[in-house]
Amino acid sequence: MIKEAGFLARADLQTLLDRLHDLGYRVIGPVVDDAAILYRDIDRVEQLPLGYTDDQAPGSYRLSQVDTPRCFAWADGPHALKPFLFAPRETMWQVARDSDGRLAFSAVDPRPAKALAVVGVRACDLAALALQDRHFLDHVNDPYYEARRAGLFLVAVHCAYPADTCFCASTGDGPRATTGCDLALHELDDGFIVEAASPRGHAVCDGLSLRAIDDDQRRAANDALSEAAHRQFRRLPSTDLHNGLLARLDHPRWEQVASRCLACGSCTSVCPTCFCHAESDAPSLDGNDSEHLREWDSCFSAGHAQLHGFQVRPEIRQRYRQWLTHKLGSWHEQYGRSGCVGCGRCITWCPVGIDITAEANAICADTIEEAP
Amino acid sequence: MNPYLPREAEIVSRHEESATTFSLGLRLTDGQPYRFAPGQFNMLYLYGCGEVPISIVGDDPVAGTLSHTIRAVGRVTQGLQQLAVGDRIGLRGPYGRGWPMAAAEGRNLIVVTGGLGCAPSVSIIHHVLDNRARYGHLSILQGVKHADDLIWREQYDAWAALPDVTVGLAADVASPGWHGHVGLVTALFDQVTLQPEQTLAMLCGPEIMMRAAAEQLHARGVAADDIYLSMERNMQCAVGHCGHCQHGGRFVCRDGPVFAWPEVRALLGVRGF
């Protein structure tokens, strides 16, 4: 349960970062880099994107500066939490071969030198994290994910500045962070309402100089979140998408979207829930050892469903259909809910501006006979 | 325990089945016990090259060895083909859900295989013959594209000579000396006396073949729940993480590779899944 801890004056925000550093965390937060808001190592509040806001639309992302004292007046950029836990590329194990051809396998120790504390996480990414937890930890423990997940400390910021591409209100995952973090912040002009959501979060609060919260502050924060939800105009169909999409595998819209889709995989790489990865080997030149690696893969790539002499999805139409029927459909079978948390990244970062909500609505718009 | 880390295995025997198919007998060098169920598979690792999913054909608990039959088709499998007795590879497994051998006890079994999908079904046959009293009549129906593709010809003859075993062979294209049926493997259903309520079917091979076989067996009275099939997909992790083997909502590596027909029926043979 999230509980109010107190009000942190803007001038005291640095004490939160200091406290996390002092507790031994490697602190990650949003910074402006490469014309986008990305998560990077930070130690000073001056590194935060003070006065920046974003303009997002299908296929476009632009930062601009506005007259605000706020540091979190933007919606998520391309970075999610995902790369910090599920590495884009990593060595899983090594094998050494001796002169008799004997093989000795050894796993890479996945424990990070320091646990991570991430500041600025949004509700959609917390929901995505909960899904990745289920994928990588429920059935078989993924030791690499688990080691980075174990010490993770999360400071959420309730999202008062959704982008035009956001639709977390329609998926039920935002804009308010309700679960899965240690601390949550409401940003107001003069400071932050701090909420604690875990024993570790309460312990961090103990080291901060927090004041009492007054009703005006509370009202301003809540109003901003209701407005943020209302401002979102994109939504997924509210029907049963699992059966709805599977009943429409021959819909002409698949062909239309395929004629625009480049199969570039940008959508899957920015999606905070996509988990596909490919394994490969990198032998050393002297032939004495080899590394076994994995890196993010995409259902849009040609090799994804390659069998010997048989490609399961040779056409882009089939790959787009796989992505959508999996994300919005099969995830229900796998993890009891949709695989989409409404972050809108795949819409913004698609080079041709394909919009998952528009496609799902178009495909499900017509009423067709559904099996009872 | 790191679920991705292979164990070292030594090749203790090697047998050429055909120009492209070979069998390897393997012994795990760590001396730790290894158990599998028919229909499960291992990930075999070729040094410096990669891992491939390969069904477990059988084992010899006394000698502490297990065997695989492999068709050399690409990078890893052709590399494995070059190895000799004494060479080392990596092995992790067993993985997946195998054939329902317990549910099959007391029933007649019909094993239908197409093309080179024979390896997963050989483990069924070995299991039934090793535990003969527990199972009823065994029908083995094998179809191949070209008569020359058939491996283990003597093995089929030996099985056919056993009591309570029927063997039917079919080839789309015959060659001189072919005594089996010419045509689809499903045509062999006319040659076996099927007691549908007594029968449990196990299918393995191309999806189009499995779909046709399942539908025809069902039309002949075999309950949908009594029809099982083994699926094949690209597999890289074998533990339900990498996502390559997904078939609708199923992870074939973990939820399968053996499924009851109703579990996969909706998307079976549908192009793109």
Ligand SMILES: Cc1cc2nc3c(=O)[nH]c(=O)nc-3n(C[C@H](O)[C@H](O)[C@H](O)COP(=O)(O)OP(=O)(O)OC[C@H]3O[C@@H](n4cnc5c(N)ncnc54)[C@H](O)[C@@H]3O)c2cc1C
């Ligand atoms: C559960 C299961 C059991 C299998 N059992 C056997 C067996 O007993 N004997 C046998 O000869 N073959 C079996 N196969 C098929 C075997 O795994 C492929 O032939 C092998 O992966 C091809 O790899 P390659 O590097 O030699 O070929 P390449 O064509 O060079 O492979 C390239 C890539 O495609 C993947 N790939 C290609 N074909 C397949 C395939 N059919 N299945 C999965 N991944 C594939 C490889 O893993 C690799 O990543 C089985 C496959 C599965 C899924």
Ligand code: SF4
């Ligand atoms: S599918 Fe698109 S909107 Fe949904 S979670 Fe993934 S990136 Fe975000």
Ligand code: SF4
């Ligand atoms: S939908 Fe857009 S981002 Fe995704 S693969 Fe197609 S073109 Fe690339």
Ligand code: FES
């Ligand atoms: S093989 Fe990786 S998920 Fe099945």
